[in-house]
Structure formats: structure tokens, C-alpha cells
Amino acid sequence: MILIADSGSTKTNWALIQNKEVVNIIKTDGINPFFRDLEDISDELEKVLVPQIYGKVTKVFFYGAGIINNVKGAGVKRLLQDFFPEATIAAYSDLLAAARATLGKQKGIACILGTGTNSCVYDGEKIIDHVSPLGFILGDEGSGAVMGRKLLGDYLKKVMPEVLRNKFKAEYNLSGTEIMERVYRKERANLFLAGFTKFIYDNIETEYCTDFVLAEFNAFVDRNLLNYEAVNSYPICFIGSVAFYFQQILKEVLNSRSLICGTIIKDPMEGLIHYHKNLGN
Structure with missing residues (x-):
């Protein structure tokens, strides 16, 4: 077996x-x-x-x-x-x-877009190039943790539109002190932050949330994918909940950059x- x-x-x-x-x-x-x-x-x-x-x-x-x-x-x-x-x-x-889950034995670029991010160039057998994602503090563009971090920043600094701020407050009822405690003093802050991608998904029809996700996916392309010489030659495949649930916007971003969108699945x-x-x- x-x-x-x-x-x-x-x-x-x-x-x-x-x-x-x-x-x-x-x-x-x-x-x-x-x-x-x-x-x-x-x-x-x-x-x-x-x-x-x-x-x-x-x-x-x-x-x-x-x-x-x-x-x-x-x-x-x-x-x-x-x-x-x-x-x-x-x-x-x-x-x-x-x-392996998305490309099998084919050449391509494989990415993870979930709580965190990662990416690599794959030659059909092994990883031959890799850009470090650097985690949600220094990098992880497009990840659930980074989206959550920026969303909370917009909420606390009142950058988020008032209608959405009121909705967020009613749904989560978190004070600034509570948020700071969870992010800076408790373990696994990345998981706490990533949990707020549900709010973005539930309100994706708003201009704020759509633009928010567009900006993050473009940042993922700019700071990760464009570092690969093969980026225009190979299909770019994704696993992860963020890629899966926001795949319509992800495909739009890749198409707008003349990149080849491959398979997108939730888990491998x-x-x-x-x-x-x-x-x-």
C-alpha cells in the first residue's frame, strides 16, 4: 500500500x-x-x-x-x-x-496562494527556480494573511468605506486593542489575519474589495512571478483557498499581463x- x-x-x-x-x-x-x-x-x-x-x-x-x-x-x-x-x-x-498536483510531468510555474504564498519553476521533475515568499511581514503578496493585515489596517485607520466599516464592526465586534493583542502578542497571527479574507469574499461585489484583491494579485505577479525568466513561456498553476475562491480576479490579472493561466485547485x-x-x- x-x-x-x-x-x-x-x-x-x-x-x-x-x-x-x-x-x-x-x-x-x-x-x-x-x-x-x-x-x-x-x-x-x-x-x-x-x-x-x-x-x-x-x-x-x-x-x-x-x-x-x-x-x-x-x-x-x-x-x-x-x-x-x-x-x-x-x-x-x-x-x-x-x-506535481497541477503539472504532473509537464514544465510550468506552480504557485501556492492560501494563508501564505509560494512559487517556483518546475521542469516536470524538480523545482529549478524559486523566489522566496518571505512571510506575511516582509512579503507573501496576495496571501490571506497579507490581505487580512491590510484589511485590518484600512479598518482601523478609517480608510475602508464607511458602509463596509459598519458592516465589519457589526460582524466581528473587535476593538483596536483586541486586534493589536491578537496580532502582536498571540501565536499564529497569520491564521488570525487570513480569517478576514472571508469578509473580502462576501463583499467582493463592492469596488473596494474588488480593487483590494486586484492590487494584491498584481503585487504577487510583480514581486514574484516576473522574477522568473520563463514566466511568459509556461502555464502558471495555483493551489490554495485564496487562488480558488478569487480565481475569477486571478485569471483577469494574469490575462491582463499576457500570462498563461493554468490549473487552479483548492488543495493538491x-x-x-x-x-x-x-x-x-
Whole structure:
């Protein structure tokens, strides 16, 4: 059996495949070695994942946020090897997951537009060029976290149109002090900020929200995609909730810049299953 994992900071989806058929989908908490201790992750897997797996696992393909270098990847591989001692274990970045899920074996540019952002040039097998997204403080243009940060700034500085400000206040009832506390003193501020993209989506018919998203997607193109020499030659594919729910505006931005819009999906699991069933090893 083959086990495929698509892991973010908040949740992990596992697909168990036998004879090219998906026999079980399992959900656990996020496995991000950048933020979570490996012992904590091990406890989670022992309690939730292992009891739902019947039979011998021969290969594990783990794709995750936080697999930013060989050291982090090696830690996850050792952890998984303890649970599946007879399996071949591979640990990859979530960016390679985006590339394989949307492009398969084709050349192209793969992007993540969700809570955070990322992008790369993919040659059909591996990532060959990459612009660092820099996180939601220094970069992450077009991400949910950056949209939320700027939206809150507009709200607190009264830049947001009054009608929308009143609507925002009625919906969230957050004081400036509460917002500052959540952003500067509490953990995982990026997730808190990204939660406000729902307000933008719910009010996307307003000029303010439409222009807001347009500006962020144009910034993503300018500060990330245009750094790739191949940007005009390859399809540009996306995974992530921001790309998926705002795809009409995203396509408009790419078309206006004469860029080739490829596949846009919410999450990579279906594409990863197809890749490993039919294309990968």
C-alpha cells in the first residue's frame, strides 16, 4: 500500500492507496516541523493515524509545509520510519506538492496562494527556480494573511468605506486593542489575519474589495512571478483557498499581463493521488 500525506500547519490529509484505488482518507492535525515538536507529532500519529491503517505500507510520500530543508525533512522521515519500518519514506515540500498536483510531468510555474504564498519553476521533475515568499511581514503578496493585515489596517485607520466599516464592526465586534493583542502578542497571527479574507469574499461585489484583491494579485505577479525568466513561456498553476475562491480576479490579472493561466485547485491531494497512481513511483 502507498500512503500519501498533504500537510499544512493546521491539518493533514492522508490517502491510503492499494492496487491504484483509494481505500481510506484520514485527517490529522497539521504536521509542520517548523512549529511543532517531533515528539508531539509522533503522539498525534500514534493516536489518530496508525489505528486507521490496516495492512502493510510499502511507500510513504509526505508533502508538507515546514519541509524547508533536508534537516527538517530528515526529521519527518525518521518519525514516519518508526511507524512504517518496512516502507520507503520520502518527504517533500508543499511547493513540490503544488507542482506535481497541477503539472504532473509537464514544465510550468506552480504557485501556492492560501494563508501564505509560494512559487517556483518546475521542469516536470524538480523545482529549478524559486523566489522566496518571505512571510506575511516582509512579503507573501496576495496571501490571506497579507490581505487580512491590510484589511485590518484600512479598518482601523478609517480608510475602508464607511458602509463596509459598519458592516465589519457589526460582524466581528473587535476593538483596536483586541486586534493589536491578537496580532502582536498571540501565536499564529497569520491564521488570525487570513480569517478576514472571508469578509473580502462576501463583499467582493463592492469596488473596494474588488480593487483590494486586484492590487494584491498584481503585487504577487510583480514581486514574484516576473522574477522568473520563463514566466511568459509556461502555464502558471495555483493551489490554495485564496487562488480558488478569487480565481475569477486571478485569471483577469494574469490575462491582463499576457500570462498563461493554468490549473487552479483548492488543495493538491486529488492531483497527488493521480500523480502517484499513474505518473510517479
